[in-house]
Amino acid sequence: MFYLFAAVCVGGALIAVFRREPVVGAVGLIAMLLGVAGVFVLLHAHFLAVVQVLVYAGAVMVLIVFVIFLVDPRREGPLPLRGIIMKGFGAIAAVFILLEVGRAFLRGGGSRAELPAGFGSIEAFGEALFGAWLLPFELVSALLVVAMVAALVLAKRRT
Amino acid sequence: MTVGVGHYLALAALLFCIGAFGVVLRRNFLAVLMSLEIMLNSANIVFVAFARQAGGHAGQVIAFFVMALAAAEVATGLALAIAWFRVARTVNVDEAGEMKH
Structure with missing residues (x-):
């Protein structure tokens, strides 16, 4: 279940950031927020999951979509990736971050506290x-x- | 392999990097706001994951506060976007040279 929700989160976030039409990005963001709500359920934060769906995926996204329609932004040009030095720094930083993420992912657990009754x-x-x-x-x-x-x-x- | 706190941290780090990338590179103010939401949500995942790890509720309460903060931020940010669009007819952050009206 975790991998399903994580895939929804990452996929939605990628759509929100890399698609240039703001409405499509908003739909991707909604998918990501619902995926995060699923992650909260897995972590026994049921109230937060409900609030996430109601407040974020509901109220906040309605506000954002409303303003997108109101200001009707033009399509952006391609993302400005320029400068060999900045690309170099970015590549180095990306490698370090990926190494750290992979390390955390492979190490996994660690000891968990015993959950008190009625946690969450x-x-x-x-x-x-x-x-x-x-x-x-x-x-x-x-x-x-x-x-x-x-x-x-x-x-x-x-x- | 059981899913541990490291998996949640890795997911949060990935989401945070995606959001930071969007904040830095997108030129549409609304897209920048949406990328900020991604970053705030990744921080929330970390708070809730460590609340689960420690067996206490403090992390969940702080995540709740972050949600309220994000709602306030979106409300004021979008109001700014509307006011700005009314003056400049654009929401491209590269063309935001002047804040006077």
């Missing part, structure tokens, strides 16, 4: 969220209000 259930998540993390939670709500006001002010048509 909404009850346990809520206990953590409204217990130790209550103040950051309230600050996040303030952040969302600020972002909403900022979006309204920025997008308002000036007369």
Whole structure:
């Protein structure tokens, strides 16, 4: 199951980055977000998976697609890959990153903590969220209000 | 081979690199925002994977906060894109020479 979701994630991300039509990229991004939701389920984060589908694949992507249709961006030209020095640096960095990723992939596990009963259930998540993390939670709500006001002010048509 | 935390870290690193590539190379502002979303999601995978590894909920709570942050970022970013498009009729970041209006 992990490999299925991982393939969906990577494939969607590649489509989102490498296709030049923004709408096709948005569809790829939706696929990637749903794949990440699947990964969250595998990691016993059921509440986060639901929030991922509702908030990300739902609200955020509707917003992005709406703005894509609104501004109707032209097709981009080919990706600007130029400069022999930058290509060299990029190749070296890519090799290092691939080596590290491969090492992490081959090493795999490591010891896992025994899961307490009800790990990842909404009850346990809520206990953590409204217990130790209550103040950051309230600050996040303030952040969302600020972002909403900022979006309204920025997008308002000036007369 | 059982799937361990290393597999999730490798997946997150791959996604992060793809997203960073998009942020650096794409010229369309909306595509840059979408690549940023990919990077934030890869960070979320790492948080949740280590929450599973440690058997605590702190990582999941932080991933939840990152989601709220990403929603706020998208809202303001898209509002900026609309305001910018109204002035300059473009969302190409190469043509963003002037922020005055």
